[in-house]
Amino acid sequence: IKPLPDKSEKVRVPLRIPIRRLRWALQDGISDDPLPKLLNGQLIVRPLEVLLQAESPVLIVELPGVDVAKVDMTLLLLNMEQKVLQEQTLTTPGRGRNRWRFELARFADTLRHNSSPLLRFDLRLQGLPDAPGETQIPLMRLTQSLMVENITVTPIIQGEQVQVKINWTSARPLQNRFVRFWPLWQPWQAPIYRPIPDDARGEFIVPVDPAQPPLQPIKYRLELGISDPWSPPVRPRRPTFGTQNTLDVALVPPEHRLQILEQESKTHGKTFARTLEYAIIQQELNHQSAYQDALQWCYQHLDRATIPQMLTLVECIKKTGGAYAGRTLKALRLKLFAVQRIKKLLRAYQQEKISHRQFQAYLANMPDAKLLPVKTAILLLDVPDVQIDLPVIQRLIQH
Template identity: 40%
Template sequence: MLQPAATRAEYADMSAAELIDEWQWRSERKSILVDKPIIRFLVNGGEVAEEFVERCLEMAREYLDSGQVPGAEEIGLPARVVDAYGQWVSEREDIGPQDEKDRLRLRKPNILLDPWGEGVMLDLPPQQVPATMSHAEIVWRVTMEETASDVPVRIRRAGFDLKTTPESLVLDQPVTEYQVSLLADGDPKRTWRYPGADAERPLLVFDQASGMLLPWKHSLPARCLWLLFPGQFDLQVEGQAHCLEELPRLPWGWAGFRGQCWNLKSATSLVLREDEQTVLSIAVRPDETAKRPYLVGGRLFSPGEPGVRPPVYVGQPPRIRVPLTGRRSADEELARWRLIVRSKWAAIPQIQRTLPLTDLRRSMEMGDGYFDIPLHLGRLLGKAPYGNFIVRLRGPLGRSAELPLRILPHLEICGHENLCLPEAQSGPPAVTLLVETPPGDGLECRGEDGECLVRAMEQRADGWEYELEAAPAVTGVELTVVRQPPTGDAIRVPIFVPIRRLRWALAGEQTGPALREWSGRAIKRPVDALLQAESPCLLVELPVDDAQAIQMTLRLLDIDAAELQRSDPQASRQSQRLWRFELSAFLDTIRASRSPILRFELTVWNLPDRDDPLRLPVLSLTRTLVIDDVELKPHRVGNRAFLELRWREPIPLRNRRVRFWPLWRPWDPLFEQTIPDEAEGTLTFEASPKDLRSGKYRLEFIVVDPWVPPVSPQRPERDTPGTVDVELISADRQLQHLEARIREGGPHFELI
């Protein structure tokens, strides 16, 4: 089990927890033969088993890299385990490392819960792609109840690497199992499986801090959790625990589930009951993650995202805080820890050092229940490090930690901290950032199609200044600060800078997993499309520091801006990023309205640095014109040409227009004519020959929203509702006219 996990591409970059799930799944299907006590330990051993697997993997990889098996004390494993592995590899000649240059580095997707926004969703993180696969077609395949949905992704450069673009999908209904596969040119590279809610385990558990789905088998960690279960069940918790809040009702197929937030730090077990009958009983175990080391202090520029990008610090490096258990003396606990610090790629300093924490005892800062390790010590990173580093602390099983970080001696960025609001007519604006780096350092920004441009502005003795412009649709830029030392490779420090924008998306238009299309402009839909949606929602993304201060209202207006109905979103909380408006509540009002155009307007109060409320059109609904019996006849009055348009319209609407799309001469410009509100079935207007020439046209009858800025129109397909094809001259007569022209002037080229 161990050696394939360290060498085979299909296991590369799996976490210990993923490996254990994979081994369990394969052992149940007899594809690997393992003694049952081993599988039981791995499956039921929790974080201790996971860290044991992680250290065994580290031992195997160290042997593959150096040809030497590390010592038991160095790797933190019992001597009998290390000795057995050393004996095993010495007897084999077929062990060698996997060629890494052509392998994908895959990260596990996550199922998340956002009770106030999208509900249950699937996060598809960026995946590192080798250069040999830069032109491959990468597709995510999501399978729910044997129904598969494909999500293609692009490959782009991010910092040092080629990575796929991140995506996320709404999971609109509960199923017994979710399967997510990554395909490259149609070839599945890996499949992840996530158990859903079923009759035996009708409970989904999410970490309250991250919103991430937590796999569980026999017990739950004693911390704050979101618990999601069928609404007919009652949840009871034993011990000193209390329900922090009842979560909002979830949309779509999750409407029959209840969500609650529980603090289980002092709980012993929880029980699900239906009609006084116990359906499920789960023990609550101590949460060992609270005792793992973490970073404190320092000037944190960017908090990073676990598994995606490390945190970025500016200036002096932070400290490592190691919690004490209180079960031993401080010196005894220190003796159980080893610190590993190494630089990644080019960096200042270049370091690869391992030492026991007892060697740093005099330099540590002791606190109440913890001790801090200053990374600025000369034996570690020093006071002015520059580059990418990895810090590992190896201690008792279940408590080790890996802490990657990036450090710059100086960096100032302004412009990204402001909330960028779209304009009602022009939409979202471009954003300008000012960046100051250490003297002599360059700045790179990788983007596509001009989405990010960098210009050098000023070079001073205390810093170099750059101006960066991000396109209107950009919500984050990948910067790289570059320093070229006198010798050796350049030091490159990638930095992700988020751009805070107000934007919105329409969700619930179709069943199954669905991507969202975020916009800073009014979304346009036919009325019938919204009425036929199963459970439509409007999602509003507003990244502010204090969401509880924000007030929102969604109003439905008719063409005269008269309010027909309004609705408030789900109650907000301080860290909220998304607001959800249930559009199902508006459907009866929309059906009853005779207005040709309906508009949803979002009003937001208490925005930062803004005294007045913000009002924006976010969704425009247009009724489809029911048109038939269309006739178009030309006639002349003196030297002037007129067209008489006749049609039948059962219910005359307002704000109508008719577009003339040239079919015989598609290069001719589009002609558009306003239909007065009082016109009922007939319209006569002057038509200049330069606007409308003899030929065949596709007439498109539309209703125009006067409150929404126009967009470039696209020619409709044949037989689209509200369209009809007409001829101002028959094809035979047109050919006769052309033949007469040839007889008169001879063959020649002419734009006709």
């Protein structure tokens, strides 16, 4: 202790105060970052294969500011049904003060021979101050990839009832699988989802479910996957052509589907949906004249379309290319931003009839702001998007 010559002088002394905050990190030899940088309180997500290939994976848990002699920590390995498959208890820290080390190699056999597609490491704590009883915290989630080969689909069509039999080969059966059907001839439609029973081994006949939308005699992109109940629900995205575990399959030949659409149009009249599907099939068959004629009809009858169907029409016109696409796309974007259609867009978004992704895709087609009707510009002021607001405000100032 040394007296200061000037009592008004400020003295700053560094203090290290431990904050009672649980942090953890995985040391698997992949990251070169030092441990203090790895430690955080966020859920770790890893593919199971990566963890099994690590030499000596260790899960580090740190909890400063507590009496470690009074705290018991147990690492639990759980499957999707929340069943404890294995556990490891540590009553005192391994190395370092207030720091526990869980050797994950001890769980390797259980991890390797479990059929659950999703596994989780949870930490159970006992003896925490101000927290009587047990506290359980998820630390790490492990995912297993569904790897299937030789996917085949056999249509079973009886009258208006459509079923399919799916066959595949897989080295390892997993639980919680699903099949999703993405309609390629009707891309504005939502995919059809069906769970696959856990006891299905290489074959599954998709049942008819009256409570779900039925399969139609059209072309689908079939996707096999695993559902994750521990992740927040999100709208799935259609996988691109050739993605692992997918197969494009037409349940009827395209020429036969065209005949069905033509007959339905003669019997019940043309609809936007039938004509747009007709155009998509004609484009697939490389019948450009019939394709452009159908697109022109859709362009002229845009008021009959839903928001997703309008977006599909935009994508179809883009695919045509050339001068026709340029002229038609420019005119279509002006029609999309007419006052009555922007009202329809905002209403559909507010009522959650379209996703945020579809909402943004529609707005991405905004023409030059100078060409916007003033009433449309006023409506767009309520859209929380800087890329929209700025040109809209400039348009109103100009007006």
